[in-house]
Amino acid sequence: MMDCWKGAICSSWIYPTLIICANGFFSTMRPSESFLTPYLTGPDKNLTVEQVTNQVFPVWTYSYLALLVPVFLITDYLRYKPILLLQGISFIVTWLLLLFAHGLVAMQLVEFFYGMVTATEVAYYAYIYSVVSADHYQRVTSYCRSITLVAATLAAVLGQLLVSLADVSYFHLNAITLASVSLAFVCSFLLPMPQKSMFFHRKGVSETLPQPDKAGAGLSSNTSSSCQQDKGCAPADTGPTPAQQAQQPEPQHHVLRVLVQLGKDLKDCYSSRKLLYWSLWWALATAGFNQVVNYIQVLWDFRAPSHSSAVYNGAVEAVATFLGSATSMAVGYVKVNWDLTGELALGIFSAMDAGSLFLMYFTDNIWACYAGYLAFKACYMLLITIATFTGSSYCCIALRSIEGSKISTGGFGEVIKVSKVSIH
Numbered sequence: 001m002m003d004c005w006k007g008a009i010c011s012s013w014i015y016p017t018l019i020i021c022a023n024g025f026f027s028t029m030r031p032s033e034s035f036l037t038p039y040l041t042g043p044d045k046n047l048t049v050e051q052v053t054n055q056v057f058p059v060w061t062y063s064y065l066a067l068l069v070p071v072f073l074i075t076d077y078l079r080y081k082p083i084l085l086l087q088g089i090s091f092i093v094t095w096l097l098l099l100f101a102h103g104l105v106a107m108q109l110v111e112f113f114y115g116m117v118t119a120t121e122v123a124y125y126a127y128i129y130s131v132v133s134a135d136h137y138q139r140v141t142s143y144c145r146s147i148t149l150v151a152a153t154l155a156a157v158l159g160q161l162l163v164s165l166a167d168v169s170y171f172h173l174n175a176i177t178l179a180s181v182s183l184a185f186v187c188s189f190l191l192p193m194p195q196k197s198m199f200f201h202r203k204g205v206s207e208t209l210p211q212p213d214k215a216g217a218g219l220s221s222n223t224s225s226s227c228q229q230d231k232g233c234a235p236a237d238t239g240p241t242p243a244q245q246a247q248q249p250e251p252q253h254h255v256l257r258v259l260v261q262l263g264k265d266l267k268d269c270y271s272s273r274k275l276l277y278w279s280l281w282w283a284l285a286t287a288g289f290n291q292v293v294n295y296i297q298v299l300w301d302f303r304a305p306s307h308s309s310a311v312y313n314g315a316v317e318a319v320a321t322f323l324g325s326a327t328s329m330a331v332g333y334v335k336v337n338w339d340l341t342g343e344l345a346l347g348i349f350s351a352m353d354a355g356s357l358f359l360m361y362f363t364d365n366i367w368a369c370y371a372g373y374l375a376f377k378a379c380y381m382l383l384i385t386i387a388t389f390t391g392s393s394y395c396c397i398a399l400r401s402i403e404g405s406k407i408s409t410g411g412f413g414e415v416i417k418v419s420k421v422s423i424h
Helices: 003-008 014-028 032-041 050-080 079-100 104-119 120-132 134-164 170-190 211-218 221-228 243-249 249-270 273-303 314-331 338-360 366-399 402-409 412-421
Strands: none
Touching: 014 079, 014 120, 014 134, 014 170, 032 050, 032 134, 032 170, 032 273, 032 314, 050 079, 050 104, 050 120, 050 273, 079 104, 079 120, 079 170, 104 120, 120 134, 134 170, 134 314, 273 338, 273 366, 314 366, 338 366
């Protein structure tokens, strides 16, 4: 039994996958998020709907936009874990301000730190690919994606049940969320530090995550040799060989070379006109989706004021998350040539999305507004999944002209492997 346990520990992909999934679960388990607008406009914060709409929520939009690109580059350079720690700190600061701060400026700070949270989400989805071998990519991607969908659904259901049945205040919902994101921050500390990254730290390091020195010292020689046979486990010696050290570029030139290579990879990828079209749609659709999600609670509060009507935000979000995950999964099982029919599906479901937005805007019935949101989110999740698969295939075609070793050793080759198994 002990040998089996040691063998499981030595299989290097298991431990980081468990910890990153725990981090994703607790960071997404936020039962108060579906009731943010009623909380801000209620007696706890006493803001007006106009202040929330015009002065608070836009701060998240612009801070997210400003932080996204620099955070992406810094994330790769610092090898993900420090950014996950930064995300945890931003989570905690966000909900501390939500609980104990008052006034318009304080709530604007809340949105700024939440913009930091969303900008650093890239570290969560990129971290796991730096510590496991390519053989486990599909499995760990499904685990990481599924756990966040489960947590989001549970959080929405829990929030709705506590509000509707237990008459729990929005303040206490935010206290529960603070406890959850604090646990996510603790999980970030337990993550092993990656020895490689996609762009800045991809030379001289093996593909799999090395074992810590202490763990390697504690294993018997027989266990070590058996673990060495598992391709998911790496030797305890983490240092590069002298030949690898000689191949590493000088530090002062390394960053410049990586940025130049990144620019070349981008140029090669976007030489495909179809890929450019899909990427443009992806950017516009995601921007529109974020705006709808950001302001949908304001619309619901306008259609059915929270101070005089029952609030079902949590239930609607739970159903929307379930429908979104179901449509995303359905794409993987439908036998359709998306290269031929992708544009048709794009036009049809984009039109359905637009129709849902018109329905939500023109209807005065809150239930019709809820139904429009469900249709909107389900269609978006369906299309973004199709865009992932289609964009990956076009990117592969564009990169076939590049040297094969470049695709297999880093750069956008890693992005392709990730996007093939990821559901946005």
